[in-house]
Amino acid sequence: MAKRVKIRVFRYNPAHDTDARYDEFEVEAERWTTVLDALLYIKAHKDHSIALRYSCRMASCGSCGMLINGIPRLACYTKVYELGSDVVTCRPLPNFPIIRDLAADFTAFFAKHKSMKPYIINEVAESIDGREFIQKPEEVEKYLQFSYCIKCGLCYAACPTVATDRRFPGPQALAQMYRYLIDSRDKATDERLRIVDDRHGVWRCHFAGSCSMVCPKGVDPALGIQLLRAYLLGMNRDSKVVAELYRREPK
Amino acid sequence: MIDLVEVIDHDVIIVGSGLAGLRAAIEAARTSKDISIAVISKVQVMRSHSVSAEGGTAAVLYPEEGDNLESHIYDTIKGSDYLADQDAVERFVSIIPQEIYQLEHWGMPWSRREDGRIAQRWFGGYNYPRATFAQDKVGFYEMQTLYDTALKYDNIHFYNEWFVTSILHENHTFKGFTAIEIASGNFTAFKGRAGIIATGGAGRIYSFATYALSSTPDGIDLAYRAGLALKDMEFVQFHPTGIIPSGILITEGARGEGGYLINKDGERFMKKYAPNKLELASRDVVSRAIITEISEGRGYRDEDTGMDYVLLDLRHLGEEKIKERLAGIREIAIKFAGVDPIDEPIPIRPVCHYMMGGIHVDIDGKTEMEGLYSAGEAACVSINGANRLGANSTAECLVWGRITGELAAKHALRLISSRSADNSIPRDAIASEEKRIYDGIFHGSGDENPYEVREALTKVMDEHAYVFRTGESLAEGIRKVRALREKAWRHVDDKAKEYNTNFIHVLELDSMLRVCEVVLVGAYRRLESRGAHARLDYPKRDDINFLKHTLAYYGEDGPQITYLPVRITRYQPAERKY
Numbered sequence: 004m005a006k007r008v009k010i011r012v013f014r015y016n017p018a019h020d021t022d023a024r025y026d027e028f029e030v031e032a033e034r035w036t037t038v039l040d041a042l043l044y045i046k047a048h049k050d051h052s053i054a055l056r057y058s059c060r061m062a063s064c065g066s067c068g069m070l071i072n073g074i075p076r077l078a079c080y081t082k083v084y085e086l087g088s089d090v091v092t093c094r095p096l097p098n099f100p101i102i103r104d105l106a107a108d109f110t111a112f113f114a115k116h117k118s119m120k121p122y123i124i125n126e127v128a129e130s131i132d133g134r135e136f137i138q139k140p141e142e143v144e145k146y147l148q149f150s151y152c153i154k155c156g157l158c159y160a161a162c163p164t165v166a167t168d169r170r171f172p173g174p175q176a177l178a179q180m181y182r183y184l185i186d187s188r189d190k191a192t193d194e195r196l197r198i199v200d201d202r203h204g205v206w207r208c209h210f211a212g213s214c215s216m217v218c219p220k221g222v223d224p225a226l227g228i229q230l231l232r233a234y235l236l237g238m239n240r241d242s243k244v245v246a247e248l249y250r251r252e253p254k
Numbered sequence: 255m256i257d258l259v260e261v262i263d264h265d266v267i268i269v270g271s272g273l274a275g276l277r278a279a280i281e282a283a284r285t286s287k288d289i290s291i292a293v294i295s296k297v298q299v300m301r302s303h304s305v306s307a308e309g310g311t312a313a314v315l316y317p318e319e320g321d322n323l324e325s326h327i328y329d330t331i332k333g334s335d336y337l338a339d340q341d342a343v344e345r346f347v348s349i350i351p352q353e354i355y356q357l358e359h360w361g362m363p364w365s366r367r368e369d370g371r372i373a374q375r376w377f378g379g380y381n382y383p384r385a386t387f388a389q390d391k392v393g394f395y396e397m398q399t400l401y402d403t404a405l406k407y408d409n410i411h412f413y414n415e416w417f418v419t420s421i422l423h424e425n426h427t428f429k430g431f432t433a434i435e436i437a438s439g440n441f442t443a444f445k446g447r448a449g450i451i452a453t454g455g456a457g458r459i460y461s462f463a464t465y466a467l468s469s470t471p472d473g474i475d476l477a478y479r480a481g482l483a484l485k486d487m488e489f490v491q492f493h494p495t496g497i498i499p500s501g502i503l504i505t506e507g508a509r510g511e512g513g514y515l516i517n518k519d520g521e522r523f524m525k526k527y528a529p530n531k532l533e534l535a536s537r538d539v540v541s542r543a544i545i546t547e548i549s550e551g552r553g554y555r556d557e558d559t560g561m562d563y564v565l566l567d568l569r570h571l572g573e574e575k576i577k578e579r580l581a582g583i584r585e586i587a588i589k590f591a592g593v594d595p596i597d598e599p600i601p602i603r604p605v606c607h608y609m610m611g612g613i614h615v616d617i618d619g620k621t622e623m624e625g626l627y628s629a630g631e632a633a634c635v636s637i638n639g640a641n642r643l644g645a646n647s648t649a650e651c652l653v654w655g656r657i658t659g660e661l662a663a664k665h666a667l668r669l670i671s672s673r674s675a676d677n678s679i680p681r682d683a684i685a686s687e688e689k690r691i692y693d694g695i696f697h698g699s700g701d702e703n704p705y706e707v708r709e710a711l712t713k714v715m716d717e718h719a720y721v722f723r724t725g726e727s728l729a730e731g732i733r734k735v736r737a738l739r740e741k742a743w744r745h746v747d748d749k750a751k752e753y754n755t756n757f758i759h760v761l762e763l764d765s766m767l768r769v770c771e772v773v774l775v776g777a778y779r780r781l782e783s784r785g786a787h788a789r790l791d792y793p794k795r796d797d798i799n800f801l802k803h804t805l806a807y808y809g810e811d812g813p814q815i816t817y818l819p820v821r822i823t824r825y826q827p828a829e830r831k832y
Contacts, residue, residue, distance in 0.1 A: 034592070047706070051748050055755070060467055063391075065300070102753050122402045122405060123361040137370035140366045146363070150395065
């Protein structure tokens with residue numbers, strides 16, 4: 004049972020256009036049609052010039068984040084039907100510079116992730132001894148939910164603090180910092196805490212919690228930021244209070 | 255004009271940023287901190303389709319508990335229907351356990367046993383549960399681990415969203431690449447001492463495919479256009495369980511954990527086709543069984559899409575196991591098919607999933623061009639022969655990523671230390687490539703919609719080169735592809751320079767038309783049924799005439815086909831039963 008919907012696409016090429024505009028397209032949406040399907044149909048059959056980024060179309064690669072009816076979402080993971088509206092408005096993610104139309108520039112976002120040293124720091128890790136580090140399932144559990152991050156930028160787009168402080172690393176980067184900090188294989192706790200213990204770092208977060216609301220993978224960056232603060236205030240990997248927080252099942 | 259083309263200089267240039275490309279980059283960086291390494295990707299580097307690999311990475315980790323290398327070697331060769339090169343399989347099986355531990359040391363969240371060691375599970379075609387896993391998001395975690403680890407190395411430089419258009423070479427020696435920076439639209443040359451093509455599979459030449467929409471053959475077509483051979487391209491793996499209607503993969507892990515395949519009569523039909531292994535027979539066997547059930551009237555039909563399917567039933571596994579081990583596919587089934595596998599079976603049918611063939615390389619991942627390597631699904635070593643076993647592809651990416659990364663770095667170091675080395679790049683070739691893509695395509699004109707040509711092309715592949723093939727149908731497919739190529743699709747309606755994906759899509763289509771023909775011609779010429787290549791008109795394997803690899807070289811009138819013997823070390827071809 005198809006229904007007709009209007010897709011409004013934000014159009015802007017900073018190299019040539021002085022103003023942005025919306026182009027409107029009517030498309031048929033089936034119950035399984037995603038916003039990405041609709042946009043690709045438009046690109047293939049109505050206007051080849053729409054600029055957008057996408058790849059896996061299964062919410063794994065993190066390419067197709069955009070503002071859909073006012074909320075940061077993955078276009079491939081948002082069905083037209085579930086929006087409950089006959090009008091679907093697509094804009095590029097806020098808090099990112101625009102390359103063109105719906106394609107946002109991720110350069111600063113990736114640099115912030117990199118500044119968190121998002122890798123295991125442990126001298127032993129570089130020498131293979133033909134054996135793994137032993138990690139109990141409950142130790143994996145501590146960092147696992149934070150490792151679902153696909154770097155799609157939705158949390159960063161939703162964050163009011165990112166919007167007002169360019170030096171704030173943002174929820175994605177901070178959650179990844181916590182992910183590596185809490186991993187029993189990592190040995191750089193002090194170095195990590197020094198990086199985020201800054202007035203533009205973890206303390207800058209207002210705890211709006213919008214990051215966790217929009218994450219398409221059920222990661223809770225707001226929790227990660229709170230746990231980083233807890234660490235700075237003297238809690239550690241084995242704290243019972245921290246353990247309690249993990250009892251919540253990710254989405 | 256020529257002088258306006260910027261030249262970027264690196265020692266090792268890797269095209270493609272999936273598991274093989276990133277693993278190669280890290281190994282090159284570890285080999286020497288004095289060389290600079292570029293990773294060029296048409297997507298943002300962490301977004302390559304390796305992220306969507308779900309089920310596992312095969313490795314012998316527990317010989318003390320009953321597994322052994324010989325068993326992995328045998329399973330892989332048998333799975334390949336004896337077309338794998340056995341020396342390559344031996345090397346592969348002996349290296350992959352180290353890679354599992356290496357990734358673990360780099361932060362990979364492998365699922366664990368209660369004793370804290372790495373867990374493994376069953377996968378199709380194996381005699382031991384040796385698929386190492388991280389829930390059902392193995393490729394995603396491997397990508398994340400490699401991407402994050404690559405950030406440690408200052409000599410690895412990422413080029414996000416650059417589309418490579420040609421290989422620069424002189425006297426059979428690699429010199430670099432030409433590429434378009436998508437964001438700016440600038441045409442640029444990369445000068446390098448060694449190159450690695452790791453652009454993954456090309457499964458988007460089919461319409462019903464598990465692949466990312468970006469998995470087109472432009473990477474392997476670079477090699478083909480440069481005069482290098484593509485090997486065994488007719489062997490395309492159809493994974494048994496692509497979800498209706500999108501073709502998104504439901505991991506073999508779902509059957510590894512005990513899932514059933516059910517036809518319209520409620521029957522577990524695999525007992526007729528593979529009485530011992532049932533649902534865990536190799537993928538070619540299971541896919542043929544499903545298509546046979548459907549064609550004999552025991553499938554279902556989806557009324558909205560007209561697609562035929564059977565059911566994958568996980569309900570008996572129970573809510574807890576599904577949530578713990580198969581959370582990702584549960585999410586996919588709920589979202590993309592409206593089915594919660596805890597309560598309802600999942601509608602599935604065989605779906606294009608992997609290309610056993612690729613750029614012809616030797617056991618070291620070297621191509622026929624000095625200084626150029628290839629690894630991962632883009633390459634054909636070949637360990638997969640006529641049919642790849644599940645959990646061997648992520649493994650292959652890691653092993654040959656590492657091997658080629660090291661060899662490419664050493665090759666570059668040798669050239670740096672030999673002062674006489676010629677470090678020029680062929681300016682003429684840069685100019686003629688610029689002419690090919692701008693005069694020939696960007697400024698071209700025509701009234702055919704290239705997106706419609708692409709859709710028609712992928713439908714031809716679905717129809718003429720699917721699970722079962724015949725000579726007649728393949729010949730028809732070749733005629734249709736040639737007719738599509740003649741249409742007036744060589745034009746780009748988007749005239750902007752910046753982020754012009756319309757241009758990229760037409761370049762992709764150009765590569766698809768060439769590579770589709772290679773698949774079809776290879777399949778037409780192979781008069782036997784072996785692994786994933788099942789000819790209804792030649793239903794038996796023919797070891798006398800076809801125990802050999804197909805090599806396709808570019809020719810003006812279509813692919814020029816030659817053959818290459820299979821390297822057999824210890825297992826003579828035998829009948830294959832599961």
